[in-house]
Amino acid sequence: MRLCENEQQKRRDEGGTGRNRKMRIPRVKEPNRRKSTIFFLFAAVLFLAAVTVAGILLEGRAAETDFTRTNLAPGPGCLFGTDWMGRDMFARTLAGLSLSIRIGILTAAVSAVIALLAGTAAAVLGRKADAVISWCIDLVMGIPHILLVMLISIACGRGFTGVVAGVALSHWCSLARVIRGEVIQLCQAPYILVAEKLGASKLQNVRRHMIPHLLPQFLTGLILLFPHAILHEASVTFLGFGLSSEQPAIGVILSESMQYLTTGRWWLALFPGISLALTVLLFAILGERLRLLLDPASIHE
Amino acid sequence: MGKMKKKMNKSMKRAASILLSAALALGLLAGCQSGGVSEGQSAGNVDSTGNSGMDSDSVIIAMDPNSEPEAGFDPAYGWGAGEHVHEPLIQSTLTVTNTDLTIGYDLATDYNVSEDGMTWTVTIRDDVSFTDGEPLTAEDVAFTYNTVKETSSVNDLTMLDYAEAQNDTTVIFHMTRPFSIWAYTMAIVGIIPEHAYDSATYGSDPVGSGRYILKQWDRGQQVILEANPDYYGEAPRMQQVTILFMEEDAAFLAAQAGQVDVAYTSATYSDQEMEGYSLAAYESVDNRGFNLPAVSESTNGEGKAVGNDFTSDVLARRAINIGVDRQEMIDNVLNGYGSPAYSVCDQLPWYNETSEVEYDPEGAAALLDQAGWTMGEDSVREKDGVKAELNLLYSTGDSVRQALTADFAAQMEELGISCTLEGVGWDTAYDRALSDPLLWGWGAHTPMELYNIYHTIEGTDSAEYSPYSNPAVDEYMDQALASSSLEESYELWKLAQWDGTTGVTQEGDIPWVWLVNIDHLYWVRDGLQVADQKIHPHGHGWSLVNNVDQWSWS
Numbered sequence: 001m002r003l004c005e006n007e008q009q010k011r012r013d014e015g016g017t018g019r020n021r022k023m024r025i026p027r028v029k030e031p032n033r034r035k036s037t038i039f040f041l042f043a044a045v046l047f048l049a050a051v052t053v054a055g056i057l058l059e060g061r062a063a064e065t066d067f068t069r070t071n072l073a074p075g076p077g078c079l080f081g082t083d084w085m086g087r088d089m090f091a092r093t094l095a096g097l098s099l100s101i102r103i104g105i106l107t108a109a110v111s112a113v114i115a116l117l118a119g120t121a122a123a124v125l126g127r128k129a130d131a132v133i134s135w136c137i138d139l140v141m142g143i144p145h146i147l148l149v150m151l152i153s154i155a156c157g158r159g160f161t162g163v164v165a166g167v168a169l170s171h172w173c174s175l176a177r178v179i180r181g182e183v184i185q186l187c188q189a190p191y192i193l194v195a196e197k198l199g200a201s202k203l204q205n206v207r208r209h210m211i212p213h214l215l216p217q218f219l220t221g222l223i224l225l226f227p228h229a230i231l232h233e234a235s236v237t238f239l240g241f242g243l244s245s246e247q248p249a250i251g252v253i254l255s256e257s258m259q260y261l262t263t264g265r266w267w268l269a270l271f272p273g274i275s276l277a278l279t280v281l282l283f284a285i286l287g288e289r290l291r292l293l294l295d296p297a298s299i300h301e
Numbered sequence: 302m303g304k305m306k307k308k309m310n311k312s313m314k315r316a317a318s319i320l321l322s323a324a325l326a327l328g329l330l331a332g333c334q335s336g337g338v339s340e341g342q343s344a345g346n347v348d349s350t351g352n353s354g355m356d357s358d359s360v361i362i363a364m365d366p367n368s369e370p371e372a373g374f375d376p377a378y379g380w381g382a383g384e385h386v387h388e389p390l391i392q393s394t395l396t397v398t399n400t401d402l403t404i405g406y407d408l409a410t411d412y413n414v415s416e417d418g419m420t421w422t423v424t425i426r427d428d429v430s431f432t433d434g435e436p437l438t439a440e441d442v443a444f445t446y447n448t449v450k451e452t453s454s455v456n457d458l459t460m461l462d463y464a465e466a467q468n469d470t471t472v473i474f475h476m477t478r479p480f481s482i483w484a485y486t487m488a489i490v491g492i493i494p495e496h497a498y499d500s501a502t503y504g505s506d507p508v509g510s511g512r513y514i515l516k517q518w519d520r521g522q523q524v525i526l527e528a529n530p531d532y533y534g535e536a537p538r539m540q541q542v543t544i545l546f547m548e549e550d551a552a553f554l555a556a557q558a559g560q561v562d563v564a565y566t567s568a569t570y571s572d573q574e575m576e577g578y579s580l581a582a583y584e585s586v587d588n589r590g591f592n593l594p595a596v597s598e599s600t601n602g603e604g605k606a607v608g609n610d611f612t613s614d615v616l617a618r619r620a621i622n623i624g625v626d627r628q629e630m631i632d633n634v635l636n637g638y639g640s641p642a643y644s645v646c647d648q649l650p651w652y653n654e655t656s657e658v659e660y661d662p663e664g665a666a667a668l669l670d671q672a673g674w675t676m677g678e679d680s681v682r683e684k685d686g687v688k689a690e691l692n693l694l695y696s697t698g699d700s701v702r703q704a705l706t707a708d709f710a711a712q713m714e715e716l717g718i719s720c721t722l723e724g725v726g727w728d729t730a731y732d733r734a735l736s737d738p739l740l741w742g743w744g745a746h747t748p749m750e751l752y753n754i755y756h757t758i759e760g761t762d763s764a765e766y767s768p769y770s771n772p773a774v775d776e777y778m779d780q781a782l783a784s785s786s787l788e789e790s791y792e793l794w795k796l797a798q799w800d801g802t803t804g805v806t807q808e809g810d811i812p813w814v815w816l817v818n819i820d821h822l823y824w825v826r827d828g829l830q831v832a833d834q835k836i837h838p839h840g841h842g843w844s845l846v847n848n849v850d851q852w853s854w855s
Contacts, residue, residue: 063722065707067633084569085704158726245697245724259700262550263573 037289044286048101051279055098061088062095062248071260074267081267084260089253093272096250097279099243100230103164104283107233108225110168112175116218119179123187133180137173145170149232150241163242167229175221182217186210216294223287227280234276250276357854359541360829363552363564368544368842369524373504374515376491377448379455380504385840386746388847390526392491392509395423395442396484398746400835402649404484404787407534408437408492408510418479418783423487427470429533431494431510439466444495446474452500456490457749479783481790485747512537512850522546528850537850544846553824562826565841567701568636570822577827582820583845585837586649586744588642589705590815591693592734592767593618606736608768611689611718616672618811623658624665624716625709631817634704638822642815644798644806648836651748651794656806656815665716674717682717689718694739697724702740705816709740735768744818744839748794752778754813755797755805769812773803821845828855 066086074081080089122133140148148170153162186192192209200208236242237251245252250272257268372378374391381389388397395409412423429437446464449456460480466472474483497508507515512534513526524544528537547555549567556564556578564578571580595618596608611617627641640647643656674682674689682689691713695706703724710720725733733739743750756778757763757770764770774797781793799806805813821837823845832851837844 065704065711067708070633084700085707240698245703246722256700259550259569262553263570 034293037293040289041286041293044282048279048282051094052098052101055094055096055101058091059095059098059248062091063087063246064091071265074271080271081265083256083265083268089268089271092248092253093250093275095248096253096272097275099247099249100233100276101279103160103167103233104226104230107164107167107171107229108222110164111171111225111229112218112222114168115172115175115221116179118172119176120183122176122180123183130180133176137176140170141173143170145228145232146235149236150239153236153241158241159244160247163233163236166236166242167232171225171228171232175218175225178217178221179214182214183210186213216291219294220287220291223283223290226283226287230276230280230283358539359543360539360563360849360852361543361545361561362846362849363545363547363555363561364842365565366521366546366548368840369521369546370504372454373518374507375500375504376445376456376493377452377454377500378504381491381843382456382489384455384745385842385844386489386838387840387843389489389491389509390511390513390843390846390849391507391515392493392511393429393437394489394491395425395487398485398488398835400833402746402835404488407488408442409487412484412487414481414483414785416785418481418785419476421474421476421483422467422471423474424471426533429510430531431497431508432514432529432531433494433497433508435494435496437492437494437510438469439472440469441495442466442472442492444498445490445492448493448498448500449490456486458486481782481784481787482748484787485749488746513542516541535850538853539849542846542849556824556826562829563831563845564824565845566822566824567841568634568638568819568822569700571636571638575824578824579827581823581825581831582638583823583834583837584640584648585818585821585839586645586647587742587821587837587839587841588645588647588744588815588818589702589740589742590642590645590813591709591738591740592813593621593738593811594734594736594767595769595810595812596763598736601735605732607763609736609738610687611691612738614672614674615810616668617674617689618814619807620665620668620672620716621713621718622807622811622814623661623668625712625814625816626660626662627816628660629712630705630708633708634701635817635819638820639817640820642818644815645743645750645754645813646748647815647818649746649748651751651791653795653798653804653806655799655808658807662716669716676717680714680717681719691718691720692723692737693720694723694725694730694733694737696730696740697726701819702742706740709816731766734766741766741813742819742839744837746835746838748781748790751794751797752782764812767812769810771803771805771810773800774805774810829853830855 064087068086069078069082070084070086072078072082078088078090080093082088083092118133118137122130149166151166152169153166156162156165186209192205195205195209233242234249234251234254237249238255240255242251243249245256253272254269257265257272260268368385370380372380374380374389376382376389376392381387381392388394393408395407396412397405397407399405408425408429410424410426412421414421423442425439425442431437443464443466446458446461450458450461450463453459460476460478460483462475462477464472464474476483480486491509491511493503494508505518510529510533512529512532514529515524516527517523517525523546526542526544528540545555545561549565549570552561552564553566553570553573555561557575559577566580593612594607594609595613595615597613598606598608598610601607631637631639631641643658644652646652669682669689673684675684677683691710693706693710695702703722706722710722713720725739730739743754754766755764755769755771755774757772757775758765762770777793777797777800781790781797784790784793796804798804799809803809805811821841821844825831830853831845832848834845835847
């Protein structure tokens with residue numbers, strides 16, 4: 001309401017000075033979404049990077065056992081408490097998040113590259129290739145993710161390799177589908193056909209017309225892969241088919257905490273669980289904001 | 302504006318969906334928890350229809366789900382035998398192990414062995430019937446042993462050639478090699494009826510002559526045993542025994558809710574208080590120890606890594622053995638519920654007391670110095686460019702083993718031995734243990750375990766689980782198996798551990814370092830008199846109910 005009044009006021013003022021002036025929505029009243037988004041992106045990336053680095057630095061401390069301070073409730077000395085071997089849960093949580101983020105980056109990157117290659121190949125290599133790749137996409141999408149991750153992880157000998165292979169090989173399908181659709185559509189787009197007729201080389205076309213279109217889709221897809229990758233890594237580890245139990249992974253922490261819940265040690269699960277949820281959320285929002293920023297349709301908002 | 306709002310909604314929706322899925326993941330964890338509990342509750346309800354736990358002649362016991370015999374109650378498929386030996390309850394055995402682990406009689410009235418150890422003659426009672434009314438004869442005994450040998454699932458009967466019945470009450474065992482401790486094998490083979498045995502159905506519908514009859518078995522949930530009214534021995538005092546299979550936390554909650562009379566538990570819960578229950582700790586030979594590969598690193602014919610450059614040094618192994626503070630480990634990890642272990646068979650009749658060592662960190666450091674492992678600047682010892690390093694393996698998911706390994710690692714670091722920990726699954730652990738120390742759990746009511754761990758496998762130059770070989774030790778164990786009396790064999794088993802010059806103890810080769818024997822802990826309802834237990838073997842399960850027929854309520 002207030003904005004409206006102001007605006008009316010302004011119009012009246014403007015009306016007095018000159019009718020030809022273009023009407024403008026004053027900047028102060030409407031915060032710049034673009035700027036705030038960039039700011040948010042920056043802060044989020046900084047925060048996640050800080051967590052990742054802190055986690056790497058704290059890895060030694062996370063594994064350190066100290067039987068003189070077992071089962072401490074959260075307090076000033078140990079923010080998140082300690083577990084049954086006297087390990088600092090704060091260090092473990094950070095190290096776990098860090099590990100999750102790094103695995104997330106790795107798997108999301110691999111997945112996204114697979115998706116890019118598969119999607120483009122399906123779109124440009126003709127009908128047969130399209131049929132084969134689309135069939136593969138349907139096949140992988142048809143199996144529940146967690147099951148597929150478990151199977152691949154076991155086949156690859158569990159541990160770090162198993163989890164990375166499992167998550168990377170099961171998360172590429174939806175992005176591949178999006179890219180395939182996008183490329184097919186682009187190839188038929190009038191301005192690209194025109195460019196071809198005008199003699200632009202294939203490479204030129206790809207560079208100047210296709211990539212700017214595909215990149216936002218790809219980047220957003222990449223970042224939106226993170227939350228899934230991280231959650232699936234944690235779940236499959238929780239179920240015992242992923243990372244080995246000496247590693248400070250969130251899945252390991254949560255599964256270990258289970259047997260202590262009945263004796264009232266709530267902090268073992270609560271803080272790592274919340275941290276995982278927050279990290280995943282942050283990635284999700286990050287991806288969404290980035291899409292708003294890069295998507296041509298909403299780029300001016 | 303409208304469009305933007307829509308976008309924002311969409312992004313919030315997505316964020317919310319991610320949050321929800323994260324919450325779901327957490328919920329899943331909680332779900333496992335409550336699932337276990339409700340299982341316990343429903344199982345508890347079944348019992349409350351028939352009898353509550355306070356009836357004077359029935360008892361409800363919560364056991365580990367791993368204790369449920371997969372192949373049923375069929376001695377031919379491992380019931381009673383194997384890694385976690387216990388009395389078969391439903392079937393009778395020829396002999397039994399007494400509380401001091403010497404041999405007593407069940408079905409047998411007498412046994413003797415020929416001079417060369419190749420023929421065992423056992424006479425049995427003539428007044429025993431199976432629960433279907435048919436008498437139990439020597440034919441059934443011979444049939445049982447021949448069947449168990451044939452199935453050869455869990456119970457190792459390779460030393461038996463065949464069994465035959467001489468008459469109704471005499472059975473003769475023809476051996477392939479002398480086996481002086483045959484009486485210990487006879488204590489775990491339940492006798493099955495020849496006339497009523499079908500390997501497909503016997504496991505779930507067993508007919509035996511033991512103290513109890515299997516009344517009901519709900520797979521994955523519970524087993525109900527009922528006293529055998531025609532039992533030939535002293536009539537069981539507990540008329541009904543219900544065993545619920547539940548995870549440790551569910552067992553804890555079931556006891557808290559008063560649904561069970563006895564619930565297994567571990568050191569994790571031992572600091573808790575429970576009204577109406579007390580914590581009972583039973584001594585065990587359920588030991589934990591590391592194997593220390595006694596040869597240098599190489600690759601064997603199958604391409605597996607074998608041996609370890611640090612533990613191949615006998616002085617290093619001796620240093621580890623005296624450099625580990627077992628009592629600290631028990632206090633830290635087991636909350637005090639355990640005893641120091643110095644061998645795989647502490648306190649059993651074949652245990653050699655010279656295995657015991659004093660904790661001596663200075664002595665350990667001196668041994669390492671003497672061996673040339675000198676302290677480097679990074680407080681890690683090294684010798685000729687080789688670092689004193691151990692990659693300690695433990696079975697993943699076992700929190701007690703993990704904690705023991707962590708504590709051991711911390712103690713070794715103080716000696717200047719750098720340690721890393723690694724959790725492994727049993728699918729790979731056996732191969733990995735050939736080159737890295739693995740935390741094992743052993744402890745059985747037979748000296749055969751010494752043989753399994755220390756004896757060189759025929760045709761190779763190494764024992765089975767960890768590279769090690771000593772002809773003198775092998776010789777004593779071979780003699781022990783060939784000896785004509787149990788007493789004589791006990792002495793030879795002791796000599797195999799240490800004969801004054803060589804053996805597997807501190808002054809000998811010390812190819813395994815034994816750390817602790819873990820007390821088996823149970824929540825026991827006040828008023829329940831659990832009969833005296835014989836020292837529990839490895840496995841936190843059926844051993845407890847070996848003498849459930851003698852339990853009573855006061």
